[in-house]
Amino acid sequence: MCGIVAYLGKKEAFPIILKGLKRLEYRGYDSAGIALIDGNDLNVYKCAGKVSNLEAFTEGKNINGHNGIGHTRWATHGPPNDVNAHPHVSMDGSLALIHNGIIENYDALKKELIKQGYVFKSDTDTEVLVNLVEHISKKENVWYGEALRLALFHVVGAYAIVATSKNHPNQMVAARKSSPLVIGIGADGDFYLASDATPIVEYTKQVVYLEDEEIAVLKLGEKLKIYNIADQEKTPYFQQLEVELEALEKGGYEHFMLKEIHEQPRSIHDCFRGRLNAAEGWVSLGGIKDYEQKMIQANRLILIACGTSWHAGLVGEYLIEDLARINVEVEYASEFRYRNPILSENDVVIAISQSGETADTMAALELAKSKGATILGICNVVGSSISRITDAGSYTHAGPEIGVASTKAFTAQVTVLILMALSLAKQKGTIPEASFRNLLAELEAIPEKVKQVLATNDKIEKIAREYKDATNALYLGRGSSFPVALEGALKLKEISYIHAEGYPAAEMKHGPIALIDENMPIFVIATQGNSYEKVVSNIQEVKARKGKVIAIVTEGDIQVREMADHVIEIPETNEYLVPLLATIPFQLLSYHIAVMRNCNVDQPRNLAKSVTVE
Ligand code: G6P
Numbered sequence: 001m002c003g004i005v006a007y008l009g010k011k012e013a014f015p016i017i018l019k020g021l022k023r024l025e026y027r028g029y030d031s032a033g034i035a036l037i038d039g040n041d042l043n044v045y046k047c048a049g050k051v052s053n054l055e056a057f058t059e060g061k062n063i064n065g066h067n068g069i070g071h072t073r074w075a076t077h078g079p080p081n082d083v084n085a086h087p088h089v090s091m092d093g094s095l096a097l098i099h100n101g102i103i104e105n106y107d108a109l110k111k112e113l114i115k116q117g118y119v120f121k122s123d124t125d126t127e128v129l130v131n132l133v134e135h136i137s138k139k140e141n142v143w144y145g146e147a148l149r150l151a152l153f154h155v156v157g158a159y160a161i162v163a164t165s166k167n168h169p170n171q172m173v174a175a176r177k178s179s180p181l182v183i184g185i186g187a188d189g190d191f192y193l194a195s196d197a198t199p200i201v202e203y204t205k206q207v208v209y210l211e212d213e214e215i216a217v218l219k220l221g222e223k224l225k226i227y228n229i230a231d232q233e234k235t236p237y238f239q240q241l242e243v244e245l246e247a248l249e250k251g252g253y254e255h256f257m258l259k260e261i262h263e264q265p266r267s268i269h270d271c272f273r274g275r276l277n278a279a280e281g282w283v284s285l286g287g288i289k290d291y292e293q294k295m296i297q298a299n300r301l302i303l304i305a306c307g308t309s310w311h312a313g314l315v316g317e318y319l320i321e322d323l324a325r326i327n328v329e330v331e332y333a334s335e336f337r338y339r340n341p342i343l344s345e346n347d348v349v350i351a352i353s354q355s356g357e358t359a360d361t362m363a364a365l366e367l368a369k370s371k372g373a374t375i376l377g378i379c380n381v382v383g384s385s386i387s388r389i390t391d392a393g394s395y396t397h398a399g400p401e402i403g404v405a406s407t408k409a410f411t412a413q414v415t416v417l418i419l420m421a422l423s424l425a426k427q428k429g430t431i432p433e434a435s436f437r438n439l440l441a442e443l444e445a446i447p448e449k450v451k452q453v454l455a456t457n458d459k460i461e462k463i464a465r466e467y468k469d470a471t472n473a474l475y476l477g478r479g480s481s482f483p484v485a486l487e488g489a490l491k492l493k494e495i496s497y498i499h500a501e502g503y504p505a506a507e508m509k510h511g512p513i514a515l516i517d518e519n520m521p522i523f524v525i526a527t528q529g530n531s532y533e534k535v536v537s538n539i540q541e542v543k544a545r546k547g548k549v550i551a552i553v554t555e556g557d558i559q560v561r562e563m564a565d566h567v568i569e570i571p572e573t574n575e576y577l578v579p580l581l582a583t584i585p586f587q588l589l590s591y592h593i594a595v596m597r598n599c600n601v602d603q604p605r606n607l608a609k610s611v612t613v614e
Pocket of ligand 1: 354357358
């Protein structure tokens with residue numbers, strides 16, 4: 001939520017920051033801006049809209065500076081216009097500041113500053129922050145870095161901040177609490193700052209992740225200094241980035257989402273690589289190995305997540321309960337954290353998060369930790385906040401996901417949850433050896449089967465053309481395919497803006513059936529398995545009301561083919577693994593419909609990939 005990029009070094013800052021903002025645009029794209037120190041001047045360029053607007057706005061201008069900060073915004077306080085765009089400049093014009101997060105007590109601070117004579121141009125909490133720093137700097141007669149540290153004592157909320165001053169052209173200051181900030185150090189000592197490593201990776205792989213309530217002081221020609229809020233110096237912990245630049249580019253695809261959908265044979269394989277061996281009959285999630293007995297003996301496992309990750313959690317619930325016979329609950333992080341949940345040291349709370357930064361998920365984990373529960377994580381972004389605060393965890397290894405609508409991260413999360421269910425079941429002795437080995441072998445075969453599903457793309461595109469003008473859609477599934485229906489509906493609504501609902505197939509009778517008419521497409525997962533006959537009955541109920549049925553079926557299915565308007569075949573697999581295959585036609589369908597409706601597939605309106613505010 002909001003992307004931050006900054007550079008201090010010997011090169012021209014503007015192109016580095018602009019490119020970085022493009023890479024971070026998935027975090028927010030309401031407005032963008034850059035401030036640069038050029039000699040004794042502080043120049044700010046900012047405008048509403050995407051980074052491309054900023055690029056057009058700055059084209060042909062003579063922009064210089066080796067010290068600059070940039071921001072792409074997801075609006076919280078005030079509409080997304082030019083004035084509210086970051087960076088914000090303090091009243092005397094000396095300081096510029098960018099911010100990701102929310103200052104909760106900004107109104108009280110603003111009133112106090114107005115009393116001191118400050119005049120505000122924007123509606124943002126960030127302008128309050130930059131003026132607070134200026135005010136403290138003048139009142140206490142300290143440099144702005146010290147003033148920023150002192151200002152943080154007055155601030156309630158979440159922030160990643162970078163500030164720069166025309167009075168200190170060779171310096172820069174950054175701080176964070178609850179919102180992420182990474183600092184890269186180039187071989188030549190240049191500094192690159194960003195909300196995540198994606199803008200940094202092409203310049204350096206040596207990074208430091210700032211911790212909560214830490215302040216970084218950057219001086220050209222000197223080593224990075226980090227202090228805590230009490231002004232005690234801390235030793236920076238340097239890490240090597242593993243991500244490659246190619247992973248951040250579109251690689252010939254028209255959209256990141258399409259590229260990421262097609263990467264799934266590889267990303268699922270990367271996720272289980274080295275973690276199972278069907279021939280030898282073992283599965284092992286190294287990261288959580290030491291916590292498995294605790295999980296087996298726990299009162300319950302509580303999976304917390306938001307959005308698509310929550311859907312993965314629901315799939316996990318079916319699998320872990322069924323295979324390992326452990327009580328599982330799945331919670332929306334935002335509800336869980338405010339519900340005063342009953343938790344003890346006998347509970348294991350597992351956060352599922354692609355970004356590893358989602359504010360509600362982080363806060364729910366912190367709450368669980370404070371109540372003594374064991375906290376684990378399933379994250380995609382290596383080194384993310386959630387991966388760092390948890391006791392242990394398993395990475396999904398899906399690689400960077402740039403499209404705002406999650407695709408490969410979902411199937412990777414489901415893969416980790418399958419491995420977890422299998423590992424727990426094996427240790428608990430709740431799965432017969434033959435079934436265990438069969439599932440492992442089937443999982444190893446999944447990447448090839450995903451390729452087969454992807455090969456049905458042309459057919460899915462034709463179906464998309466037929467339903468692209470629908471105003472409503474219903475997605476139905478049972479068992480572990482019910483979360484797939486939820487995820488299918490979410491994909492359609494988030495990128496094509498068609499209203500869609502996911503429902504357990506049997507629940508259709510208790511409401512959604514009233515909506516069905518000849519214009520309503522109903523997407524049904526009707527693969528072979530325990531509830532096949534029941535789903536067939538549900539399809540008949542839909543057809544009796546003239547609804548259009550698009551069914552995902554197992555290869556060779558005859559019964560549903562006769563009833564449905566369209567069928568999409570997926571290869572036969574173990575019922576537990578169906579979510580990994582059945583979700584893919586829904587991803588492709590949403591993608592094609594969104595393209596046909598001229599929607600911005602990778603950056604759907606009002607959404608952001610990394611939601612670091614409540
Ligand atoms: C946002 C994204 C979704 C994502 C959700 C949770 O809403 O647009 O794609 O599923 O946040 O994010 P997380 O990073 O915690 O998985």
